[in-house]
Amino acid sequence: MSDAASRVVETLRPLLGDRLATSEAVRAHHSRDMSRLPARMPDAVVFPRTEEEVQAIVQACAREGVPIVAFGAGSSMEGHTIPIRGGISVDTREMNAIVEVRPEDFLAVVQPGVTRKQLNEHLRDTGMMFSVDPGADASLGGMASTRGSGTTAVRYGTMRENVMALRVVLADGTVVHTGSRAKKSSTGYDLTHLFVGAEGTLGIITELTMRLHPIPETVSSAVCAFETVKDAVEAVIATVQYGIPVARVEFMDEVAVAATNNYSKLDLKVAPTLFFEFHGTPAWVAEQSEIAEAVTREYGGQDFRWSTDPEERARLWQARHDSYFATKAIKPGYDLYTGDICVPISRLAESILASREDIDASPLTGQIIGHVGDGNFHTAYLIDPDDPEHLAEADRLAERAIERALAVGGTASGEHGVGTEKIKHMRKEHGDAVDVMKRIKAALDPDGLMNPGKMGHAG
């Protein structure tokens, strides 16, 4: 541990007691995320319970010039929480209070360590739900920081649309609040959206006001298989362009379906498959489902299996969410190298097909799944961690997918974020706007202590 970090630990120990850890095991847990990216140990891990404690931690680090990296549930896919320059990992798990729920205003106020499942569990009797569902039971602070989304964003939006207000501890220890409880506002620079997606590089979120949505009266879902990837994706494009307001529409290719059958003990037909979900009144769901089925049949959609049975739906969505693990299980010991591009909906078929062809022409095993209603899909390549050629080949495939996405006005990451791995694509995507980001970073964190080496700092 550096002398500076030691002094921070000494300063904070009386405040935090055993909520300050320097043990190998705890530091190791905070040295990595869900991804295959190389681990790096923090010097210490702290578990604050209050905003005041976060403020004291940030002040201590600022005084000593020690890096500060916020850590939520550790479910990041891009190395966001890996303290690549050491320093203090601020784990928000004990900041897990649901501060206030106001169903009458469609909002809930939470601490950043509250997870999405915890919030929905808590909301159960209010008739309200928190909509954003990235699969993992991520913390809301983490989801906000990566501008996360997932399966329901096509209907309810991403964290961008669902964070109303924040409290944030800045790099100098100042606490600010952003946004309000009003549904809209025209006063001041939109700082809420600046901190959402900033990946902890501009401050640490200590409280979030989340937008809630009424639990739909009826939920209906369907699974539908197609002859080809092209048919499936074109069916999605037609559905979206027709203006059918699906609540979810997910794509899995054959590789993903086979892996999921295996891992989650399902008997889905092994074919390019779409999962649909509709939310609304019974009459409306029936109407929209019928239209969607008619549209997809034009693209050869087969064996449409509609279900309003909550258990069957839960099993299917759990399987979809477990797809990451299902794919990993194809080759035990291998790593999963994931991509996350997002393109305008009209370019989705060509983008997915090109990525599929790239995989087919490569020695790697890979699959494609996607939140296709938003034009977002994930490539996943299985790579042998001991074979540098595998990593190089995955890099090459990912690079090609990103270049294609940027060429049609898309983005290098739809929902996973930048972290350490996408920094190299930032200037390709954002051009000179990267310098604007750097100026903002320098203005708010002049010493570069908030999650250093990530956004606003490198690139």
Add this chain to the structure above:
Amino acid sequence: MSDAASRVVETLRPLLGDRLATSEAVRAHHSRDMSRLPARMPDAVVFPRTEEEVQAIVQACAREGVPIVAFGAGSSMEGHTIPIRGGISVDTREMNAIVEVRPEDFLAVVQPGVTRKQLNEHLRDTGMMFSVDPGADASLGGMASTRGSGTTAVRYGTMRENVMALRVVLADGTVVHTGSRAKKSSTGYDLTHLFVGAEGTLGIITELTMRLHPIPETVSSAVCAFETVKDAVEAVIATVQYGIPVARVEFMDEVAVAATNNYSKLDLKVAPTLFFEFHGTPAWVAEQSEIAEAVTREYGGQDFRWSTDPEERARLWQARHDSYFATKAIKPGYDLYTGDICVPISRLAESILASREDIDASPLTGQIIGHVGDGNFHTAYLIDPDDPEHLAEADRLAERAIERALAVGGTASGEHGVGTEKIKHMRKEHGDAVDVMKRIKAALDPDGLMNPGKMGHAG
């Protein structure tokens, strides 16, 4: 004209020819907006046609330290476009090209001088519409800069949700692009949302990628009168809390209805009134309208008049939009002093009632109208411009309304923006976050030339 401004004019004259004006009449037109706020002449007005010309203008001003104020349709309500420190007014009216329309991706790319009606006229055959409707035929650059919204925001969102990407000329003449054509992205600080609502204080928008929405198959609207203001507003709250997805729900109090009857030759019952609109499939609109009517009847909603006749609807909405002029016509020669608070929906009744009581207890004539589905309403006080006591009284009433809004987690402006008049409320609403705004302003516009004296500069 200052020497510095003269040098800017000399530099730009060869480039712009007669698209650079220093005449009294043109400068006078750019010295004010729609509001009652005191005029201030710019030194010159320029009418660029291209981004390169805007860049040259900004560079010339930067070199000489001359203020730059962007001007769209001049329909601002808060003095945004008034060049309170002189300088160059950059009128974007000749940047009125619709660059590209991609209905298949629900987007259109436009220059900033394109107005919302112009865009919708252009879209007519595509089946798509641009949804944001602030009443005035504002320019899209101006609407983005003030984070404008209006009657349809309750369903389709404000400019915050409908600007996907921007091109912006920064204070030093650099051109950057923000956002993408993808529906979502997790890469980089959200600069699109930083420029949306920045009121021209961080740069000049030269191109916007706007989100489009399918034109609804059926549109149905209704007018409904209530016994009391409280009944009307509580009916709205119940409608919203029930989760009925209205496309519009507008409130007018008796004073506003009477003024509108007079001005727009209508025969609405003079009573607190709600205007509803539903968009969707015929079956769905029928279902939702029925539910809404049932809910509002519980609050004494009378004489529900549903109509799907486009002409009748157009006349009603035009009347609603003309309410500003209708109210002004009550007392010719008087000014209208407008408020624009927005509160959480559950606090809307108490907020409107308190504002109505304030007016009733005051010597001023005033009315309340509102985009009540969003918790947003406008107070308007008629003031004699020659009577300083009128202005003082209006200030007092507005201040009270804002204090009440902030006390319940609302905002000092739902959609009109900060401009010159709301600066004094910024710290009350945003606290130390105002300093973050100032740091961002200083980072992007260190010489303070972009719309000086407004946001990020004062406060």
